[in-house]
Amino acid sequence: MAMAVEGGGTLSEIHQSAKKLLMKARDGVEKLERLESSTSTGGYDSPELSFAVKKDISQIQSLCVEMDRLWRSISFKSQRDLWRRKVEQIAEEAEQLKESLDKYLLRNQRRMNEARERADLLGRANGESSHVLRIFDEEAQAMQSVRNSSRMIQESFATGTAILAKYAEQRERLKKAQRKALDVLNTVGLSNSVLRLIERRNRVDRWIKYVGMISTVVIIFLFWRWTR
Template sequence: MEPLYQQTHKHVHEIQSHMGRLETADKQALHLVENEIQASIDQIFSQLERLEILSSKEPPHKRQNAKLRVDQLKYDVQHLQTALRNFQHRRYAREQQERQREELLSRTFTTNDSDTTIPMDESLQFNSSLQKIHHGMDDLIGGGHSILEGLRAQRVTLKGTQKKILDIANMLGLSNTVMRLIEKRAFQDKYFMIDSPGEDQQAVWETPGPAGPAPLTLHRASSPPRMTSPLLISLVSCLVAVDQASLIGRCDLAKVLHQEDLDGFEGYSLTDWLCLAFVESDFNITKVNENTDGSFDYGIFQINSHYWCNDYQSHTENNCQVDCQELLSPNLLAIINCAKKIVSGAGGMKNWVKWRLHCAGRPLSYWMTGCHLA
């Protein structure tokens, strides 16, 4: 591809130098120069088609840059084509004016009688106005055409830039869904309801549980309004600390997974396990999610109760032979053993849909950034 690109690039520069000859060439040589430039432009267009095919066959890490280079050449050639057409249009108009002038000067006029007298001044003025309008419209159309060509070229450039940005995002292993997960709120479904001062006051706090939000209600007798805020702030601080306790740090999780020999287990690295834990639970050890079929997903890996554990609420195959509540244990041993059983079976980590969508086939080394296993 590179020799053809260099040859095409050289031809473009040669055409640019030939364009200057159009202004200085005499009438006899002008048509030859125009035909020569047009033939060169047609040849470059055929070379660009070949370059587009070759650029699509470049290695993935060079393909985008090759396409951008070809698009730039295409833009330059289109600009030269537009300049040539504008020059030809001006030449045609100039030649037509000269022909009309020669016809007018060579025409023989005779005197007219009073019945056939023509107001020549008004007619010439009208014709001159029409000519100016005609030239103005031609210039306007030519300018509009140039603007449209420029917009098309900008569209090609912007599409190439968009594709490059998407390639960079894919290189980082991110998708729109993962970006939304990263920005997801740290705490879920916390509400406060406070009655008016002077009556019995009530604070309600909801936290997610296996069977949905479980309200925690505190009652106390009426007290001056100034005591309400400190009490509620203390309550919030305590409950936030409890909620934070269910989250595990990325590097802490990596150490636990490494200690349980998950690095390389069934061909999956620690980064695969960290990505799985993030997309499934945001590193939340005690997360429980209810599905539309009535089953529940438990723990940091969101293991389903219908197939792998017993929640004593619905029919289960309980292939891991474990109670679902044990999968929420802070030491993670039960859920790690169950996850090993799942990965050892058919499909491996593909049993997790979110892992297939957001982790499989992507660069994941950044999940271990800053983590030391020793």
Template sequence: MTSIVELFPKARRLAYDLQTQIQFLEKGHASADDVGVSLDELEQQLKILDSLASQERPAQRENWRRKLKELVGDKDFLREQLDRYNNSRQRQGREAREREALLARRNAALPSGVVDAYAEEGSSLLRSQRMMGDYLQSGQAALASLVDQRHRLKGVQRRVLDIANVMGVSGSILRMSERREAVDRLLVLGGMVFITGLLYYAWARKGVGAGEPPAP
């Protein structure tokens, strides 16, 4: 006999697969009948699990019943989604049949020229809707491109700011170096002028001393 420990993971896996099936169903990639069969199988497994939980010891029984309650809630939600989908499909089919019957009555009561005009108008409306859809897609693509360009420009701006910061630091260093070189040139020039003056003074003093007559 299957134990609750073995069957519960299978039921939970089936509930997860049903969520995927309903997503495919809403996109038109699955059958409502197949989803209904899987839901019936899940309900049958939950009944068996409930019976097996009642055979567990009291402490384990409450734990399993709590888990089963969550799984039953998932099953009920999935059943609601399937019912809502089936009701929507039935309503759409009924509305389509009513439109076809109404058009058939109108076509029977109208001249062929008027019917052709209505048909042309309907074709023109469909073309306009397709064109509008194309415009919307083009607009969405353009917006996506602008957003992508904006992100790229932000990255470029950050890199430019980084380079500017580096260049600012380098410019400051260059300006300090230029000022230091100017001060050094002034010091060297001043030193040269001072030494030249000193040498000229010494030479002049020596010339004056050489022109004086010796003492008696």
């Protein structure tokens, strides 16, 4: 029995239209899920498709309301029960598609929020990276300054060591010269007073030498403390 529908169409025609929309909406949901699964490998989202699927499901539910009104007006119970089951099946499938679409939209919204959060974190990370790089640059400059100071201290120490070595070499030469002079003086028989005068002069020379060595060490130490 074909029930006429106000505004055109029968219950059978409305049912066929609902089934076509149901198939179209199912294909749309499956395509959205395929796009979602490929997002991690370069896939994309389709807001236009999700809107079209949502519109189709809404239209199916409207047709189910109309069919529910029509099958209730069928006089024969067997036909009425048959159409009730058909309409309920369409309504259940439309509800399942609506739930799938709602879950997809929820997951998509979550992905968009996570993408925004990652973008914000990346922006902050770039700013912090610049700050860290600036700190590393300052540390590198400080380390270079320390290395330069250390090199200057080493050079100064080497210079001081060379000076002390020269003093030691001159000391040995003076000792040899003094011994030769004493031998000569003893040979020619100079008086003891002259010898004491020479020895006193020798002690004064040694003190001068020691003072010079100590002064050099002090100067090197003060220079090292100043460059730290």
